[in-house]
Amino acid sequence: xxxxxxxxxxxxxxxxxxxxxxxxxxxxxxxxxxxxxxxxxxxxxxxxxxxxxxxxxxxxxxxxxxxxxxxxxxxxxxxxxxxxxxxxxxxxxxxxxxxxxxxxxxxxxxxxxxxxxxxxxxxxxxxxxxxxxxxxxxxxxxxxxxxxxxxxxxxxxxxxxxxxxxxxxxxx
Amino acid sequence: xxxxxxxxxxxxxxxxxxxxxxxxxxxxxxxxxxxxxxxxxxxxxxxxxxxxxxxxxxxxxxxxxxxxxxxxxxxxxxxxxxxxxxxxxxxxxxxxxxxxxxxxxxxxxxxxxxxxxxxxxxxxxxxxxxxxxxxxxxxxxxxxxxxxxxxxxxxxxxxxxxxxxxxxxxxxxxxxxxxxxxxxxxxxxxxxxxxxxxxxxxxxxxxxxxxxxxxxxxxxxxxxxxxxxxxxxxxxxxxxxxxxxxxxxxxxxxxxxxxxxxxxxxxxxxxxxxxxxxxxxxxxxxxxxxxxxxxxxxxxxxxxxxxxxxxxxxxxxxxxxxxxxxxxxxxxxxxxxxxxxxxxxxxxxxxxxxxxxxxxxxxxxxxxxxxxxxxxxxxxxxxxxxxxxxxxxxxxxxxxxxxxxxxxxxxxxxxxxxxxxxxxxxxxxxxxxxxxxxxxxxxxxxxxxxxxxxxxxxxxxxxxxxxxxxxxxxxxxxxxxxxxxxxxxxxxxxxxxxxxxxxxxxxxxxxxxxxxxxxxxxxxxxxxxxxxxxxxxxxxxxx
Numbered sequence: 001x002x003x004x005x006x007x008x009x010x011x012x013x014x015x016x017x018x019x020x021x022x023x024x025x026x027x028x029x030x031x032x033x034x035x036x037x038x039x040x041x042x043x044x045x046x047x048x049x050x051x052x053x054x055x056x057x058x059x060x061x062x063x064x065x066x067x068x069x070x071x072x073x074x075x076x077x078x079x080x081x082x083x084x085x086x087x088x089x090x091x092x093x094x095x096x097x098x099x100x101x102x103x104x105x106x107x108x109x110x111x112x113x114x115x116x117x118x119x120x121x122x123x124x125x126x127x128x129x130x131x132x133x134x135x136x137x138x139x140x141x142x143x144x145x146x147x148x149x150x151x152x153x154x155x156x157x158x159x160x161x162x163x164x165x166x167x168x169x170x171x172x
Numbered sequence: 173x174x175x176x177x178x179x180x181x182x183x184x185x186x187x188x189x190x191x192x193x194x195x196x197x198x199x200x201x202x203x204x205x206x207x208x209x210x211x212x213x214x215x216x217x218x219x220x221x222x223x224x225x226x227x228x229x230x231x232x233x234x235x236x237x238x239x240x241x242x243x244x245x246x247x248x249x250x251x252x253x254x255x256x257x258x259x260x261x262x263x264x265x266x267x268x269x270x271x272x273x274x275x276x277x278x279x280x281x282x283x284x285x286x287x288x289x290x291x292x293x294x295x296x297x298x299x300x301x302x303x304x305x306x307x308x309x310x311x312x313x314x315x316x317x318x319x320x321x322x323x324x325x326x327x328x329x330x331x332x333x334x335x336x337x338x339x340x341x342x343x344x345x346x347x348x349x350x351x352x353x354x355x356x357x358x359x360x361x362x363x364x365x366x367x368x369x370x371x372x373x374x375x376x377x378x379x380x381x382x383x384x385x386x387x388x389x390x391x392x393x394x395x396x397x398x399x400x401x402x403x404x405x406x407x408x409x410x411x412x413x414x415x416x417x418x419x420x421x422x423x424x425x426x427x428x429x430x431x432x433x434x435x436x437x438x439x440x441x442x443x444x445x446x447x448x449x450x451x452x453x454x455x456x457x458x459x460x461x462x463x464x465x466x467x468x469x470x471x472x473x474x475x476x477x478x479x480x481x482x483x484x485x486x487x488x489x490x491x492x493x494x495x496x497x498x499x500x501x502x503x504x505x506x507x508x509x510x511x512x513x514x515x516x517x518x519x520x521x522x523x524x525x526x527x528x529x530x531x532x533x534x535x536x537x538x539x540x541x542x543x544x545x546x547x548x549x550x551x552x553x554x555x556x557x558x559x560x561x562x563x564x565x566x567x568x569x570x571x572x573x574x575x576x577x578x579x580x581x582x583x584x585x586x587x588x589x590x591x592x593x594x595x596x597x598x599x600x601x602x603x604x605x606x607x608x609x610x611x612x613x614x615x616x617x618x619x620x621x622x623x624x625x626x627x628x629x630x631x632x633x634x635x636x637x638x639x640x641x642x643x644x645x646x647x648x649x650x651x652x653x654x655x656x657x658x659x660x661x662x663x664x665x666x667x668x669x670x671x672x673x674x675x676x677x678x679x680x681x682x683x684x685x686x687x688x689x690x691x692x693x694x695x696x697x698x699x700x701x702x703x704x705x706x707x708x709x710x711x712x713x714x715x
Contacts, residue, residue, distance in 0.1 A: 037346050037368055038711055039393035042437065043474055046463070049456045062342035072556060080304045081284035082346065082367045085339055105370075111386070114298050114371035115291045116283065136475055170305065 033069030038076030040103040043135040049157035052138040066092040077105035203260035207269040209294040249274035256539030267292035282366040345710030361688035372715035376674035380640025389475035395434035400479040406650025428592040434655035442704035458502035483609030524579035528702030539682030542657025548576030554653035640669025683715035
């Protein structure tokens with residue numbers, strides 16, 4: 001049931017804003033690339049498992065290839081040895097892309113305040129959503145995915161995402 | 173503190189160890205170094221190397237200690253005698269800077285290649301961080317390895333070099349395997365670890381004995397409570413505390429439940445790698461149910477920190493037994509469902525039998541323990557061979573395999589789940605009443621009633637919180653049967669409330685050290701399921 005121009009085409013056409021249509025598609029088909037390194041990676045398995053079931057949010061197609069994914073979930077501690085790899089994989093993901101930092105270690109280094117642990121992945125790559133917990137409960141991860149969905153709905157295809165300013169410690 | 177420690181001169185290391193090997197000590201468990209720089213006693217030199225060996229009956233262990241010359245910092249390598257010494261010596265070099273003369277490839281193993289200095293030395297500041305800007309190409313290891321197999325530099329063009337990991341769906345965490353392939357066949361494999369080295373041992377030196385317990389959770393995070401138990405037991409033994417009968421029994425029950433969860437995760441992930449996703453759902457449903465039980469009991473699903481030195485954090489809650497029975501029933505159903513799909517499945521048999529074979533002699537030389545060793549036909553289980561907490565009173569079998577292949581490892585784990593259920597059922601029947609924690613001032617926090625009610629209680633609370641438990645001076649090696657094998661803690665105390673040094677003997681570090689030799693000559697797809705079947709847990713081998 002349309003108004004104006006739509007009414008003359010019958011029920012087969014709707015009009016909407018381009019941003020609205022694109023964002024609707026993006027936010028309900030997030031494909032996660034799980035950068036699971038530690039305990040949080042094990043807990044992420046529960047998030048995908050039958051009980052918590054990430055597929056209810058359209059985000060169950062877990063890709064291990066960064067080129068096929070648009071949501072990076074960093075689940076676990078990132079060490080200085082791991083950091084260049086994290087950055088490389090993030091760089092390989094195509095825009096638009098979002099990052100969830102899952103758990104205390106990824107957010108801040110957690111209780112590993114020592115010579116080997118990066119004190120938060122936001123030193124290496126930009127982060128959209130942080131999840132607290134060591135490890136977080138699966139519900140908390142689902143909540144973060146929903147927050148990313150909301151974020152994706154507020155974006156515009158006309159804006160160039162690449163222009164976001166970010167400089168990490170590995171960006172020369 | 174040790175009755176079975178021998179102290180030798182550094183130049184006698186090779187002689188002594190080879191004599192021990194001849195006298196029936198085939199298993200080199202661990203090599204570690206102690207830096208005595210800040211130790212209150214005067215020692216002959218700054219560093220001492222410690223070798224821990226286990227005998228052929230698996231009942232006894234022995235530690236050999238030698239002080240290292242301060243100027244040369246060099247001792248002889250024993251990596252030609254024991255395969256497990258290869259990585260063990262590399263780690264000692266990496267962390268302490270001790271040079272092992274005769275070691276063929278003495279390079280860092282845990283820290284990255286741009287790292288300067290040796291972090292576990294007492295004069296290395298705990299928060300001195302060093303940036304790594306790029307990953308090594310590992311050709312420095314690959315070229316000599318290929319040469320030893322008869323491939324010259326010119327042959328490199330005929331081979332395909334492939335990185336599997338450190339971020340790869342089949343790498344189960346953060347392992348990097350660098351492969352030289354000829355078609356689908358792996359001709360040479362170099363394993364690189366350390367991507368999850370998060371400084372467990374250094375962290376122990378800056379926290380009190382009780383504060384270390386949460387760190388142990390995150391060693392093998394699939395069975396956190398077994399690590400809690402292993403660590404707490406070592407410290408209790410150092411203190412000379414015998415925990416209460418009830419605490420022992422609850423540790424057995426919850427420990428075996430953790431073992432079940434660990435094996436469920438391992439087998440479920442292995443089945444996914446084999447292409448059988450349904451098994452994953454069958455095995456993960458009971459696992460999630462047991463996490464619900466654990467979070468009711470301990471407050472956390474995965475990282476429980478359930479033990480306390482001298483006992484446990486909480487007693488069992490009302491209705492625990494009904495919940496437990498339900499979980500156990502679900503676990504049994506889960507493994508029956510999963511096995512109904514694979515047990516007589518021709519595809520599964522063809523895919524797993526005679527694949528990734530570990531020969532028993534090699535396994536022992538490489539320090540492989542636990543289900544991986546048992547699958548190779550060696551019935552070594554510390555719960556039987558050196559029982560603790562009264563495991564000798566339980567009626568259970570040690571499951572062993574006959575071929576040491578992937579099939580055996582999967583089946584041994586399934587059988588161990590069944591045996592753990594047997595143990596839990598017996599333990600629940602025998603569960604004694606009585607106090608949960610030892611009544612020992614200076615070990616466990618006093619009741620809140622005393623803290624607020626009298627000055628002794630208040631002081632005790634303060635002293636324990638700020639200074640920690642005072643553990644008598646000395647060195648001690650404590651061990652338990654972890655989910656992956658012998659989980660040991662070599663603890664050095666200087667008499668204060670903070671450990672002077674803790675070295676974890678991680679079972680999967682040594683299994684992973686052996687991995688490259690196991691997969692060479694096989695197919696790439698077989699290497700993937702071999703890895704999954706050996707249950708490498710990054711938190712454990714990288715610490």
